[in-house]
Amino acid sequence: MPLPCRVIVQTGERALLIYPSGLEFYCCLLLVVSLNGINAVPVYPPSASRSDRTLTKFRRIVSDVQTASVYDDDCPVGKS
Numbered sequence: 001m002p003l004p005c006r007v008i009v010q011t012g013e014r015a016l017l018i019y020p021s022g023l024e025f026y027c028c029l030l031l032v033v034s035l036n037g038i039n040a041v042p043v044y045p046p047s048a049s050r051s052d053r054t055l056t057k058f059r060r061i062v063s064d065v066q067t068a069s070v071y072d073d074d075c076p077v078g079k080s
Contacts, residue, residue: 012038012039013039015039015069016069016071019072024073032071043058045072
């Protein structure tokens with residue numbers, strides 16, 4: 001299965017993976033970690049049904065990890 005993303009960070013940098021459990025998560029994780037030596041920080045997307053709790057936790061994780069790139073199930077978005 002071809003991946004809908006390309007890796008846009010350097011070896012050893014952090015990449016935030018925003019995916020629910022599933023095939024896309026595992027494919028991106030393998031691409032980012034195994035093939036490129038990038039430190040993956042996986043996180044579930046915020047839940048609409050528990051928006052207060054999950055959004056607060058999500059924001060805290062995003063601000064703490066200081067990633068070079070963010071990947072989700074659509075496409076990677078590099079940070080400048």
